[in-house]
Amino acid sequence: MHLCYLTNEYPKPGQAHGGIGSFLKVICPALAKEGHKVTVINGTDGEREVVEREGVTIIYTPFSYRRGLAWYHNYSAVDREIETLHQNNPIDIVEGSELSFAFITKRKDIAYIIRLHGGHHFFAEGENRKINLWKGYQEKRSFKKADGFIGVSNYVVQHTSKLLSLNNKPVQVIMYPINLGMFEGQDFSKIEPYSLVFAGTLIEKKGIRQLCLAMESVVKAFPQAVLHVYGRDWNDPKGKSYLSYLKSQLSPAILNHVLFHGPVDQKDLPEIYAKANCCIFPSHIETLGLVAPEAMAMKRPVIYTSLGPGPEVVEHGISGWLCDPHSPLSIAQQIIEVFSDPIEMQKRAIAGQIKVNQQFNIKYILPQNLEFYQKVRAGLNFR
The missing domain is CATH 3.40.50.2000 (Glycogen Phosphorylase B;)
Known part of the structure; x- marks a missing residue:
């Protein structure tokens, strides 16, 4: 399969990163090692750059961080990258987080999966903050385009589904894999x-x-x-x-x-x-x-x-x-x-x-992800 991940957090060597970056840094090379084509589209404030690390192709596409129409520029930049990739090497799965698909073109021959890392509605409710109307709108729009959802815990699935409709799409809980080669038992x-x-x-x-x-x-x-x-x-x-x-x-x-x-x-x-x-x-x-x-x-x-x-x-x-x-x-x-x-x-x-x-072992988590990807993609044939 050709798997494409949308993010702003794929870590560069020596660069500090958060939980999503850690997750991608483990799963993407593992998928590539299994023979799948893995592409990451990562927003950057620098020049466009295409690099390959550990069998993973990372496209750093320039993002705008100015107020106003930056959102339009950034979604359009990602959409162009997807279109070019899809023409050259058809994409089977595009995965992103809660806001990722709001203004991305929905291509019928690609399965779109949202991994619930914790979106705007989730954290706004948990922190007793008001919903930002613009972010809330984007999240709802993104959810409507998703063909399936992966939750990183039962809690995030249950809590998110109380705040936003998952639109009766396939849902599965698959936890993050841990880098057990780095984090291993000590005396x-x-x-x-x-x-x-x-x-x-x-x-x-x-x-x-x-x-x-x-x-x-x-x-x-x-x-x-x-x-x-x-x-x-x-x-x-x-x-x-x-x-x-x-x-x-x-x-x-x-x-x-x-x-x-x-x-x-x-x-x-x-x-x-x-x-x-x-x-x-x-x-x-x-x-x-x-x-x-x-x-x-x-x-x-x-x-x-x-x-x-x-x-x-x-x-x-x-x-x-x-x-x-x-x-x-x-x-x-x-x-x-x-x-x-x-x-x-x-x-x-x-x-x-x-x-x-x-x-949290990638040995068990990787097959779970692949099985869910294949399940969601197979479902596209019946629409």
Whole structure:
């Protein structure tokens, strides 16, 4: 098959990227290795460029970022790339995220699939924000053009379907694959006792404020405890730094136990996780999140959010711990439990690694994607 992915996030070597970039970086080379033709159309603020990496053709097509008609320019640029590709080497599947197809031409001999990574309606509702009418319109228009949907968790499918119609199209939950070659189990001897690791953007919805506030109770029980925070700062529309706000909420005594390291390249995360006595990600809202399963793959104990897809990733009491991300007390209680029982910590860390090696393994996830692609494409013949 010829598979075409629409994104702005396909990572360049050495370039920081988020969850969608990590997903594409794993699945696209794996598909190419299986003999499929894989093309990525990636928006860029630079010149048009076509490169091949790991058997994947990446077309960097120039995007406009000016206000006004940038949307028209960008959709048109992607549409032209699809048309040229399709003429030269017919495309079987075009995949994008929630907004991708709003103004893309619907070609009858191509199957269009939306992967639900978490769209505008999903996060607006989850963060109690008003729907932006323009983005909301684009998302609805895009959904109408889709021939099928893949959800990265049960939660994102169920929640999105309450907000937007999936138009009775085929839907399947297929989780992200993890790079298990990068994130692989490490011996417990590498752990630095009482060290906590958080990785993610410094923003309220990631639960970092509640985690920092939880440190007061943790430090009382374990004075040696240190929280290592990795991630970029976030600025609000007025340019105010969330990191500055966060530090203002903490006492000087607690700030001595919280170290802010700034952004980190994904390739450095395995070494960071390897030293962690516990990795903790108390997000308020997620579609799935990769940091928790990546840390679990390292054979490290993980405390994850009890909300949203959290229970799909971590089974509380078996493969890790779940916390109420809005409650510093709940977060502190789970951390103290991890530190208090090293044997149980190791038991759950081992169970978490086993779970991730099954649930997030490209070996199992790749066939699921291909079967769904073929199913949706076969359905086109009956219209």
